[in-house]
Amino acid sequence: MNPETLLLMGLGAVVIIAAARWIGARTGLPAAALLAVAGIVYAVLPGPNISLDPHIVLTFVLPPLLYSAALESSLLAIRANLRIVIGLSVLLVFATALLVGAGFGLFVAGATFAAGVAVGAAVAPPDPVAALAVGRKVGLPPRLVTIIQGEGLLNDATALTILNVAVAAAVSGHFSLPKAAGLFVLAAAGGTAVGVGVAYLVRLLRPLARDPLLANAISLATPFVAYYIGEQLHVSGVLAVVVAGLIVGHDTPRSGTGASRLQTNAVWRLVDFLLEGIVFLLIGQQLPAVMRGLAKYQTSTVVIAVAVTVGVTLLLRPVWLSLTQAAHLLLRREDEGLNAREIAALSWAGTRGVISLAAVFTLPLTTGAGEPFPDRDLLLFCTFVVVLVTLVGQGLTFAPLVRRLGLRANEVDEARQRNEARMASVHAALERLDDLEEDEPGDAPTIEALRGRMQERLRRYEHRLDVLQSAESDEVPVSEHYESALRIQRLAIEAQREELLRWRDAGNLPDEGLRRLERELDHEERVLPDRRE
Structure with missing residues (x-):
């Protein structure tokens, strides 16, 4: 592909991404689903397509996306919901891979259990980008946002580890569940250790982060460093990126300057916008590649394979959430469980994305004996259908479902909490000014002027808090005086x-x-x- 064609395709992709965001903002439709459909439309038109290189996606696209998501997540909130997050990101991924493998071995003619586990591992990890984009727009409660974020951050490491074991089993003809569990524990422990080490290194570089440009350079390099070290040590590079991001994000308020944080946040928003748009476009453009090898299969074989993969993916999630909640009630655990409405919302938040496609595209073309990898083309097609069904089907219907369930964050409580925190910070500033006035009496005029401004700000926050405390609904009350002041x-x-x-x-x-x-x-x-x- 010549540079001019590549340039035109890049410009076209940016235009389509921007258009999808604009349409989504005005119609309420998720941009991710719109981009996937646009990619399919482009794929069937005459002209060159960009094929998905799984190694480029896993090395250059996945680390920055995961790191950015980890920076925006809450380490404390994920820890508070760790039981549910681990259940979804580890145990449910294992269960999905094994059940799809069993379904392939029992019902798909000529398929092996190991090949089924491979495609099950590929489709097991949800991509939370589309669900979170819609969820935040409709006001999904913070706890559900945390669970979706935590699951999306941790499940890729589980799925890729299982996939590697399944590929080795498909090549050798032997699959060992204890071996798969052992490799996962080793990869997870090593990846966690690497992530902690990289986060500590970033902490040592904190003095450099006072320069906004250096802070940006360090932030952009961190996910690639964590991923590279993890992969070189043959542990989970994905988990190393996530752990590093969670720790660095937790430490960020204490490090750097305001200018560094503002600029770094702006850079990551742009990176997310472009990378997410490109990967969803890429999903649709893989249609010719996944359709190419289906001619050699009987229609009944393709239908059964797709039904097994899609059926397990869609049905196991709500069953798993319901069973784990029932177990939680029986064991009378102290942590908060999930109610029926929350289970319904989380069940429909399992949209799959480019990670599933990138994972299944890593399947080798041939085995060690030189024979074709068993049912590779069929596995590609099953994965593509799962991604398309969940991304478009669930993506388009998630917002109406959340509204129908009546799940909505209490905006008044959140606004009240923020105003109380603002008041506490102003009180701390006033106490510091009192101490400075005693220690530095020569600066009394400057301190008094600043105290006056802080007290005025405190009175404004107190008035806003009074309005919030008198609110009779979950909607944040609108103050004409407040809006007028902002407008002026x-x-x-x-x-x-x-x-x-x-x-x-x-x-x-x-x-x-x-x-x-x-x-x-x-x-x-x-x-x-x-x-x-």
């Missing part, structure tokens, strides 16, 4: 921008000075709270 502040900032531009255009202010002053206004505008805060 934004208009004042806009007037300052316009005046600076007039100075620049008149030759009274160089462009470098304009950019510096405009950054100050941008930061001032950025810290203005949302109307629902």
Whole structure:
């Protein structure tokens, strides 16, 4: 493919990604499903397609996406829900792989148990991107968001380990469940250790993170370093990335500067936007590749294989969640369980994505004896159908289901908590000013001026908290005075921008000075709270 064609395809991909985001924002449809459909439409049109290279996806796409998701996750919240997260990300993945393998061995003509375990491992890990994008938009409760995040961060390591064991078994003809469990424990323990080590290294580099550019460079390099070390040590590079991201994200508020954090967050948002868009487009474009080898199979064989794979994937998840909740009630565990509505929502949040396709595309073309890998084309097709059914089917219906279930975060409680935290931080600042006034009496005028501003801010927070405490529903009440104050502040900032531009255009202010002053206004505008805060 020549550079001009590659450039045009890249530009076209960015346009499609932007269009899908714009359409999704205005229609409520998930951008991930729209992009997958767009990829399928493009795949059947004349012209070149981009084939999915699994090694590129696993090495250059998966680490930054997982690391970014880990940075945005809560280590404390995941730890509080660790029982459910481990059950979904480890035990359910094992169960899915084994049941699909059993279904292939029993019902699919000519298929082996090991080949079925391989495709089961590939389709077992949900990709939470689409579900979380929709869930946050409809106000999914924070606990369910945490469970979906935690599952999506940890399940890839389980699935890839099982897949490697299943491939070795398919080549040799022998599958050992104890061996698979042992390899997983070894990979998980090693990956965790590598992740902790990389996070500690990032902590040692904390003084450099005060420079925004160096902070960005360190942040972008961290997932690749963790993944590379993990893979070189033959442990889970995926888990190393996740653990490093969770620890670094937990430490970030204590490290670096505000400018570094703002810039790093902006960079990761752009990386997520482009990489997620590209991988969902890639999913649709793999249709010709997965259809190519199906001609040699009887229609009944293909239908049974797809039914087994899709059926186990869709049905086992709600059964698993229901059984584990029943066991939780019988054992009377102290941690909070799941109710029926939460089980229904989590059951429908299991959308699969590019990781499943990348995993199944790593299946070798031939065995060690030079024979074709058993049923490779059939396994590719089954995985593609599962991804398409869950990504489009569940993705498009997840928001209506959540609304129908009445699952919604209590926005008033969350806003009240944030305002209480703001008030506590202002009280801490006022106490520090009192200490400074005693230690540095010469700065009393400056301290008094700042105290006045902090006290005004405290009065504003107290008024907002009174409004929130008197709210009669879960909806955040709208204050006309509050909205008016925000609108006036934004208009004042806009007037300052316009005046600076007039100075620049008149030759009274160089462009470098304009950019510096405009950054100050941008930061001032950025810290203005949302109307629902």
